Amino acid sequence: MNEKKNASGCCKYSKEQRQEKREQAEAQKKQKEERERNCNLAKDQLRNYEQAGYIYDIDKKGNRVILDEEKQADAIQQARDAVKQWCGKT
Numbered sequence: 633m634n635e636k637k638n639a640s641g642c643c644k645y646s647k648e649q650r651q652e653k654r655e656q657a658e659a660q661k662k663q664k665e666e667r668e669r670n671c672n673l674a675k676d677q678l679r680n681y682e683q684a685g686y687i688y689d690i691d692k693k694g695n696r697v698i699l700d701e702e703k704q705a706d707a708i709q710q711a712r713d714a715v716k717q718w719c720g721k722t
Contacts, residue, residue: 667718674714681708 681687687704688696699707
């Protein structure tokens with residue numbers, strides 16, 4: 633590795649290694665923030681679906697089409713799966 637010794641003889645990281653560590657830390661921070669944001673969105677979607685009297689979709693003409701019970705159950709399950717994916721729990 634590109635280690636240098638300072639005046640006391642102790643090893644320290646090179647400028648490039650410090651920069652790489654900073655970049656890695658920044659990337660991890662961004663991933664964590666994205667995960668938290670997606671978790672919150674997934675939770676909100678699930679809560680909305682579970683509290684809704686009905687769920688609708690938009691057709692090609694822009695009209696609302698109310699989902700039948702089976703499709704509504706599928707939508708709720710997909711929302712639960714998204715919560716598991718982004719939050720690690722239900």
